[in-house]
Amino acid sequence: MQPLVEFWRAYQSTVAFAIVNAFFALSTYSVLSAGILSFATVTYAAMGGFVGARLVLLTGLDPVFLLPAAMLAGAALAYLVALIFLRLDSHWMALASLALILITRVVVINVPSVTGGVNGLSLPVSIPLGVLVLLLLVAIVVYHRLSVSWYGIATRAVREDPAVASSLGIAPRRIQTIAFAISGAIGGIGGMLLALALQFLSPDTYFVNIAFTMIAGVVLGGSYHWVGAIIGAAVFTALPVLAQAVIPDFQEVANGVALLLIMIFLPRGLVDPRAIRLRRAAREGQGEALAAAVPAVAAARRAGGDAP
Amino acid sequence: MAARAAAQADTTLLQVEAIGKNFGGVAAVSGLSMTVRSGSVAGVMGPNGAGKTTLVNLISGLLPSDSGTIRFGGTEIQRLAAHDIAALGIARTYQNVRLFSGMTVLEQVMAGCFLRRGTSLWASFLGLPKAVAARKAVEAHAMELLERVQLVRQAQLLAETLSYGEQRRVEIARALGTGPRLLLLDEPTAGMNVQESNEIGSLVHSLRDGGLTVLMVEHNVRLVKEFCDHVTVMNFGRLLADGTPAECIAHPDVQAAYFGNTADADRIRALR
Numbered sequence: 321m322q323p324l325v326e327f328w329r330a331y332q333s334t335v336a337f338a339i340v341n342a343f344f345a346l347s348t349y350s351v352l353s354a355g356i357l358s359f360a361t362v363t364y365a366a367m368g369g370f371v372g373a374r375l376v377l378l379t380g381l382d383p384v385f386l387l388p389a390a391m392l393a394g395a396a397l398a399y400l401v402a403l404i405f406l407r408l409d410s411h412w413m414a415l416a417s418l419a420l421i422l423i424t425r426v427v428v429i430n431v432p433s434v435t436g437g438v439n440g441l442s443l444p445v446s447i448p449l450g451v452l453v454l455l456l457l458v459a460i461v462v463y464h465r466l467s468v469s470w471y472g473i474a475t476r477a478v479r480e481d482p483a484v485a486s487s488l489g490i491a492p493r494r495i496q497t498i499a500f501a502i503s504g505a506i507g508g509i510g511g512m513l514l515a516l517a518l519q520f521l522s523p524d525t526y527f528v529n530i531a532f533t534m535i536a537g538v539v540l541g542g543s544y545h546w547v548g549a550i551i552g553a554a555v556f557t558a559l560p561v562l563a564q565a566v567i568p569d570f571q572e573v574a575n576g577v578a579l580l581l582i583m584i585f586l587p588r589g590l591v592d593p594r595a596i597r598l599r600r601a602a603r604e605g606q607g608e609a610l611a612a613a614v615p616a617v618a619a620a621r622r623a624g625g626d627a628p
Numbered sequence: 629m630a631a632r633a634a635a636q637a638d639t640t641l642l643q644v645e646a647i648g649k650n651f652g653g654v655a656a657v658s659g660l661s662m663t664v665r666s667g668s669v670a671g672v673m674g675p676n677g678a679g680k681t682t683l684v685n686l687i688s689g690l691l692p693s694d695s696g697t698i699r700f701g702g703t704e705i706q707r708l709a710a711h712d713i714a715a716l717g718i719a720r721t722y723q724n725v726r727l728f729s730g731m732t733v734l735e736q737v738m739a740g741c742f743l744r745r746g747t748s749l750w751a752s753f754l755g756l757p758k759a760v761a762a763r764k765a766v767e768a769h770a771m772e773l774l775e776r777v778q779l780v781r782q783a784q785l786l787a788e789t790l791s792y793g794e795q796r797r798v799e800i801a802r803a804l805g806t807g808p809r810l811l812l813l814d815e816p817t818a819g820m821n822v823q824e825s826n827e828i829g830s831l832v833h834s835l836r837d838g839g840l841t842v843l844m845v846e847h848n849v850r851l852v853k854e855f856c857d858h859v860t861v862m863n864f865g866r867l868l869a870d871g872t873p874a875e876c877i878a879h880p881d882v883q884a885a886y887f888g889n890t891a892d893a894d895r896i897r898a899l900r
Contacts (some may be wrong), residue, residue: 339880485711
């Protein structure tokens, strides 16, 4: 029992960071699922993180009650970003979002009244792991609902072919604006959760390192289903920790190599609904052919037996 | 019902006036005018490169026009975005099938149905009963449409695994999902055999009998003769002839455009 407890103590914070990163990956997935590659999640996270942390310091309320403020701040900022970004073509949008990350850092340094400037902000409170898990469960329910609703089908249509989607009455800009707002809301929450997990914020907290984790998470997990974002974030949070334990000298190389291997061998990620459907169709097709060819198998199937 | 159909046939649903579209220096469509009467099957014919698909793209709002006006049921639509035109009641299919990759047949059709039967994002987000009911209604309606094009058995398959003819029918069902008053079919029978083409023809007729107006681009002279009430023939982006299928096919300019003119024929004979 003792080694298990020790193991848990050692890796408890890894689980917490995996959940925080899952929020960032979900935020990136939200826009990617509508056909937009954007790293602006980092900026929404900074917004949510600093607004949330400042409110915690000002009001002394339990941070959980202030999460909606961080969420709204992130969503509002994302809406503004959408108004500008949706005028750009896709590759320019990705570049513009990188520029936005750089701008974010400069802004953070220059508004010390909110962010603490170069000295950063210390937070006296943390967030229990149980609450993090609960929040992730809520996010899962929300993403599941969205993906099976008309919005889920509309985003996929816009991603695959915006012109055709438009001729079906689906306004691509409108769908993408909603995607941005959702991305901002979930990114804002993630930002505040990161602040609570670290209990210290500096201008470097919300920088390109987050962008790497979230994009790697989505690419690894698969950008065609929200489950992929969560799995990818978990893997890319655990990977450096494992690498540190096993091959400490090559920790950073291991990250890059893992990402490369995934892009080469699993270009659509670990969770790929299309491949799953194709496999299922192939299996059913085989089953039908077999059943037609061998009446005995068909009879066994009818009898409810799991005949091979 | 018959009386209503007769009354409808007298009204103009779509009026295209002197519409023009240039690609660089090439006039794909120039100064073209045509009308489509409500409740009819209108055909657009013309040799390759005549501008037929461009015309469909202009009407459906996929391309902005350079000049001219398009009126649909009294509303000028040439400046509207494609999704606004869809909301007014124009739906279309594509010459090269354009289905969404990774979606099942049912989902493709559902994507079209949300225009008339959707709910607010908040309702689906919160899982309100009306959102659940709306989604069920959309699914049921999509299945009805699939039954109409005889694809119920394929509903759960990925659309890209279907045969070409089946994919074309998915596109028609998807377009019908938007609840259109005018359906634009861009070469609906391209690459189909005789039997499949005839099935599309009778589907178009049954849609017309249900009150829908259809504008179809069609190469096949036999099908145009058989299925269209009115034909517009284009060549080099311009109007070549306009009238009943028989009139158009007999028109000397149309004969010349399709089979070469008599002078050419004489020259060819002289060469032998």
